[in-house]
Amino acid sequence: MENNNTILIVDDHPMTVDSYINLLSDVDGxxxxxxxxxFSSQDAFQKINFCNAQNGKIDLTLLDINLPPFEEYNIFSGIELxxxxxxxxxxxxxxFLTMRSEPLLVDKVLKDLCPEGFISKNDINFETFPQICKKIVEGDFYRSETIINSQRELFKRNINWDVYDSQILLxxxxxxxxxxxxxxxxxSMSSIEKRKANIKAQLINGVGNDKELIHSAKRLGLI
Incomplete structure (x- = not known):
């Protein structure tokens, strides 16, 4: 990436955004x-569409997952953005730079978007962050340790469902x-009902209500 690139940073904590900018400003290129x-889904939504309408470009985006929703346009998190x-x-x-690392959420993001970077904020500091971003800018893919361990946890559970099943449970x-x-x-509703029955079969042996299903999923560390 060259010096004339546009970088969008979306996080609802202004100090975090400013910190990212200060650190990235020291990265070569x-x-x-x-x-x-x-600092919000609504503002990010508007900036993205304005840039597109002006035939502009965005070369790199740093996104948090937990963001205030912009429900009018079905933007509920950084994932939709x-x-x-x-x-x-x-x-x-x-x-993605996030504090979230639940296995099903991680699996959903990776399958839906396959981002070039997926990083737990707990895994980085002022020294490692710019180095990681530099590698991504140069063409690498990066998953931080917490994200990798979250993926492994889902594999260990041998969960037999796809991204739609994960989304339904979430x-x-x-x-x-x-x-x-x-x-x-x-x-369709019938398809959702069948998938929900499959999820219940795997997590609570097909017996129980939604509250018990979510309790089991949380107990297993899936959400």
Whole structure:
């Protein structure tokens, strides 16, 4: 990446955004980059679409997962923003920086977006962060230790389902009623019911309500 690149940073903590900018400004090839700050899903959504409408570009995006939702456009987290960025700017390199490391969430992000970087904030410091970003900018993929261990945990559990099943379980954990899940997942109600039955079969032997299902998933460390 050259000095004239545009970097979007989205985090709801302004001091975190400023820290990323200060550290990235010392990375070779990024010292003169144009940095776009965003502290909410709504503002990020607007910046992404404005840049696209102006035939601009975003070369690198740093995203938190936990962000205030912009429900009007079905943006509930950094994951939906990541999808929008990849839609508008397919060549943009995407780095998730998050405190979240639940196995199902990690699996969903990796399968949905395959970001160039997926980093637990607990795994980086002022010294390692710019080095990692430099490697990603130069073409590497990077997963921090916590993210890798989260992937391994899911493999150990031998969970037999796909990204839609994970999304269904995460939605139930967020309090979304089964009847409303088709608003979030592109599946029919009958398909969702079958998948939910499969999830229950694996986690609670097919017996129990949603509360017991989520309790089991949390006990196993999946969410």
């Amino acid at each position: 990024l010292s003169n980059a144009c940095f776009l700050k965003s 990541g999808k929008l960025i990849k839609l508008r700017f397919p060549e943009c390199k995407l780095i 939605l139930i954990a967020d309090g979304v009623k089964t009847i409303n899940i088709p608003e979030y997942v592109p599946l």
